[in-house]
Amino acid sequence: MNRTAILTAALFTAGAGLAAAGYRPYFWGWAVIGLIWISAVLAGRRRMALQLVWLSLALLAGNGCYAWADARLASVVAPPSANWNPAADEAGAELSGRLDTPVEVDGDRAVFYMQTEEWSWADGAAVRPEGERVYVTVRLREQPEQEVAATWRRGDRVQLTGTVKTPEPARNFGGFDFREYLRKKDVHWMVTVKGASAVRVSPPGRWDAARLLRWNDHIREGAGSRLASLFPGDEAGYMKGLLIGLREDLDPERFRNFSRLGLTHILAISGLHVGVFLWAVTALCRRLGVTRESAARLGFWTIPLYVVFTGSSPSVVRSGLTAMAGLYAARKGWLKDGLSLLALALLGMLLWNPLFITDVGFQLSFLVTAGLLAGVPAITRLLQGIHPLWKSSIAVALTAQLVSFPVSVYYFNQFSLLSLPANLLLVPLISFVVTPLGYGALLLSFLWPWAAKGAAAFISFLNRFTFYTIDLSEWLPSMHLSWPTPTFLWIAAYYILLAWILLQAGVLKQHRELERQRIYLVPDGAGFRRRGVRMTALAAVLWAGCLLYGYAPAIWTERDTGTVSFLDVGQGDCAWVRTPDGKHILIDGGGTVSFRKAGEEWKERREPFEVGRKTVVPLLKKRGVHKLDTLIISHADTDHIGGLQAVLEEMQVGRILFNGTLKSSPGAVKLFQTALDRGIPLIPVQQGDIYTVGRSAVWSVLSPLQEERGAQVRLLEEQNDESVVMLLTMLGKRFLFTGDISGEQEKVLLSRLSEEEDAPTLDVMKVAHHGSRYSSSGDWLWYWSPRLAVISSGKNNSYGHPSPLTLERLAETDTSVYRTDLQGEVEFSVRRNSLFVRTRLTGRYGK
Template sequence: MKLKQKQNVYSNEECIHRQGGSKVVKGNWHLLAVSYLVASFTTISINLLYCAMIILLYRHQRITRIQCIIIISSLLIFLSALILEQKESPINSPLPTPHSSNLSGTIVSSVTETDNKIEFQFKEDKSDQKTLVTIFKDTNSDQDYSSININFGAKCTIIGKQEIPQPSKNPGQFNFQNYLKQKGVSFQVTINDKKNVSCYGSSKITILHKLRSGFLTSTDKKLSGYTSSWLNALVLGDDEGISEETVEAFQRWSLSHLLAISGLHVGLIVGIFYFLLVKLQLLTKEKAQNLLILLLPIYAVIAGGAPSVWRSSLMTVSFLLLVKLRLRLSVTDVISIIFLALVLYDPNLLHQLGFQFSFMVTFALLLSKKIISRPYSKWYIIFSISVICQLSILPLQINQFYFINPLSIFVNLLYVPYFSFFVIPSMFFTFLFTYLAPPLSRVIDDLFKMIHQPILKLLMEIDEFLYFPLILGKVEGFYWFIYCLFFYLFMKNLEKNKSNLVLKYGCLLTFVLIFLAVKPYLDPHGSVTMLDVGQGDSFVIELPYRKGIFIIDAAGTMSADFVTPSNKVYKQVIKPYLYSRGIAKVDSLILSHNDHDHVGSVPFIVNELNVKQIVVSKYFSFSEETLEILNQNKIPVLAVDAGDEIIYGDQSIRILYPDMDKGTTNENSLVFYTELGGLRWLFTGDIDEGIENEIILAYPKIEVDVLKIAHHGSNTSTSEKFLTHTNPKFALISVGDNNRYGHPSLEIIERLDKFNIGIMRTDIQGAIRYKFKGKIGTFFSHLPYDN
């Protein structure tokens, strides 16, 4: 019986070998790929667990003794190599010291050029360090930037100041510094004058980069802006022309894979290309295959060189070579070998989200090939593929974006076939006809706009009325281990048509997601977080068991025209933090006063989150635009006065000020007192010393533990008299790094030190979080800080 089981296992691989070829790991290359993946964690527990699993497979005769030894040996080799790599990697090494001087080196990346800037990676000869160079164009002049000769492989001299990239200063915020580190980039340099850059020479593949630039420019000139933006994204891998609104809608509905060139795009292009060459008898099959083997790597470079493009191109080339050499490997083996080749060439690829998504989806579909190859209807197959893809990348998606959109599976059912059968083929033919038959390309251009615009508008309508995301927040790895285990068992039993077990593990998968959604409501911890929003204020209070969420102020910035409000702070700081905490509902949005550095993000919060009410003083006046947004969203406004008390469950917020209209927004700042985690908190907005004196007279016995320093540490407030009266132990200062106002004032810092008050400030420490349980809590800073 055991012998029969063993025989069936090997027959499933459907592999044949050339005589004399190695049979050791054939059919099990995916285990070597997993070995590398496991080794990349470099934790003893995970690696020991994997070794135990391999030994278990051997004991059950699923792999041979030699295969077991090779897999465990490869794990040890990968682990040793990665440990050595990490010690030398810039990701884990301290940042080198930047300097300002003439930098000499070589351009080591493709050059990205837009209407406003030119960007590339530059490797310095002296230090061997990489720098991200950004040249901002002078849009008010007709300067010719092509004269600088910026090409891949060019030798350059750059005059500029190296700067260390900005790290993440808030939980959930995108970490640009780590992003560049993963690409081996240590510094960035900003150039505003093209005279500070001088380059000469190029590399052998510069012609491909120039060809790509030429294609992008040509499509922009020969086609409408609308069509060229989609063609450039889907054929040439440049999505700069796609509107930010569209990109974000595609992200919300898990359609981003349609905007990135991947196996779907390459497969369609190869299929069309092969059909035209062979069916039209332009070339024989063998010559067409040879041409594809030659052109696909070239296309990968021209299409931008994204990991998904290389993965799909190399897979196709590999299969064509196997056919020519009359070799056979399982598809799983091929993708595993390509995975290993890419990560061994560049280990940093493993940290790139596009690389992770591409291989995860491909592996999931390959391992479920028996399920999706059953003789069911096409719509059932498409639905199955959509579900498998969504479930397989769900841990990656939540880890990156903190939410899932349950309805995205059904939207994918509509838009994946639409892109597969119309959008991508039409863009490829438009690209060809732009050079072979320009009049025909313009006909397709008009047809594409006529069809695509209303279908894209439909997606926007769906996004507006049916977008109900499940925001789960940051999830610990343990829960993803449980999820992956249930997902594996779900897929295994689905493959074997064991409907009862499929239902069981499907319910368990659902239960895991429901548990993650309700987990905050079971957590006895609460927190107060002062976000680093630059020169402004924004605090988030989370009550234990998720009994209440309060946001105190929501700073914003202005756009380049200094007139239009910008959503930058909301998108980059406030929203990521709220999503990372699994927050979709705000019980009270408390606004101290109507200055942009305190309320600039309010319209964006109100439009995207479920805000129950807004609390302001009686002397607060909204702008007409904000009032219109509040009315559209039917959000009630509670106007409070000194002496009022806001009760929310067991939480009390006592309003201390203002008691009359002082005429200015700062003097009319809402001042309130509350107790959280065993500490007494006083929030002061932007009041000055005069208002502090009024509070002293009105509340002669008030004492606090935590004082929010008024007006970002300006010397117009936080008087010695006020500090003596309130006697705080901790001072919170929300202030922008190197701000033009000189906040916080050195006078205020010295005064706080004189009173032995612990100072916590966002410009140095990033976000500050007080996490508590009952009446005991601890302060944490997002950035390490040695006071």
């Protein structure tokens, strides 16, 4: 094993990772290298000094390469004006260039990346883009435009007129940052075009190199069409993703089910696919009488073609480079161990593009492969009394799970206890049966279609078994765990302790085997074993403690702090409360209101944006919410409950408090039916009810009034004035949640409240109905006189919320206002006798 190559690659990668995390040790890094060298030389260890300096230089080189590559990610296009505001401004422009990617047509939208060559702002100012790459969205107006957009191909010359703006950053703490995602692709501008008629497309020249890319896209599309003709329904999309890396037609719900079980790696073209391809090339060459050396040479030169054909994802690039390095090394007799080959592939990819280090596919691909190479032999030795075939399968699956776990929970915030058995059962089936047969059926479809149909029928049977097995896991929601996003320190501790356990256990195992052969390496064998057992047990206990802490860190670190967060869910309401003793409450869940008309079904997308699945649930998981103790539904309008369907489907909910009415809308009916099917208690509330959550959060219900609600649950279409109004008292601070009540309902409530007692001191008020002019009357605001107010409304919403009149009334009561449309998520940290606030976009923080 070439340890220098492995350590060099590891430290280069570590340096790039530190730079990606924000650690860039320039001056003191060189100082440390100098100290290391001087110390080693003075100690008479010149060889060691050179090795240490080399490894330190590898660390700094990785750090510097990433910093250099990251610094180059800057736009060369100046904004149209000096006072351009990236958060709000947009401007018209005319751009020309060429299509840089295939076009994705989905419903009323066509999306592609474009390499610009000319750029003119609407005011006439022209700039030289010098290859500026932009993200283009074409809003299709008529259904025939779908067919027009589908004819656009990579490499086409494009001229278009549209609106240019900068990408949106994350609007919630820990949310997906689209601006940073595009920046990593060196994209800094988004262009929105209205209608395919605003895009003028012409093919590239006859000898244009872009024609090679178009040819490759054409072949992939042809292969996809063949698979669509062989397999029924959503199986076609599944097989396209599995065999050729086309995932556009993969059913989103199917992909989520794979993801919950930790099986998405099956859908990534990786080492197995490259291995099957090489086997096929070798077998064909032997059939034709080609020598082994010539077959290996042919395989070497055809691997890049296969990598490009399957989409050039990081996993297949890694596999391709490793296979090519292995073939070349085998021919030359160099570097015969797998870890060294993997290290060379890692160095090669990072030198080509250091930004790969931030790609989750890249990270998982190399981590899992390195873990399999280093860990499978160690774990296999520890498994006793198991059939060799099962022992190998268990060792591979267990190693992959252990190695990938921290990265998976860091990015996806979920882990299934069924993941290991699912991988043991399905990965061999899909990897060694379905995938080779799928490639065989695809090839047969060009030669003997009838034979391809027969093979596809058998594969379809296996696919149905796979889907049925995965769907069964959805009946056990408690087996799917949510994990908060871990820190880098926790991830490092996890790997160090895991390696310690395996090393200690391996040493003990080897010692016992030698003693059975009457080979004694130490005088006191019994004492050695006892010390080894104690150290292994200690490492195991520390590792288990690390897992427990990672699962619920807030219990250990935030016992004296509560949190009230008003999430930015666009034009809707959603608030999350965490009590100091770790209880979780969700008030509403946002929702997207659809304005589709009859005959516009073609505009529906394969996976339309759904705020619950895309925003609310991921944020709750990132924050370590394993179970919602209480879900409060203020009322059943779509902008308050639309996101809750995903919450009920993906999270455990203890109880639901609601206003005691139902609404006939499909979303409301489905939501309440889901709650009933899952056995979640539905509790109608009324004025005077008090609910305690944990030891320090008390909820007092102010509305609906008792006579309004009545004794029976009734159907009610107009829900605003029946909103649940609740007062939260936590650690001495008070928050008022008002739903969408109108000024008229405020008067009714004031008449009741003024009869009982003076208004309690109010710290924060959630302004009713997104700041509508018809809510938050002057009397209502003067009665409560809140110190702070939060308005939950969407950026540039069509309703004009919040109303200037409402803002004026809040200013008259000397109330500080926070707005999700301007500041993103608004988070209040509550401690005894203190209240801190921060916002995602403006970063304000203070008492």
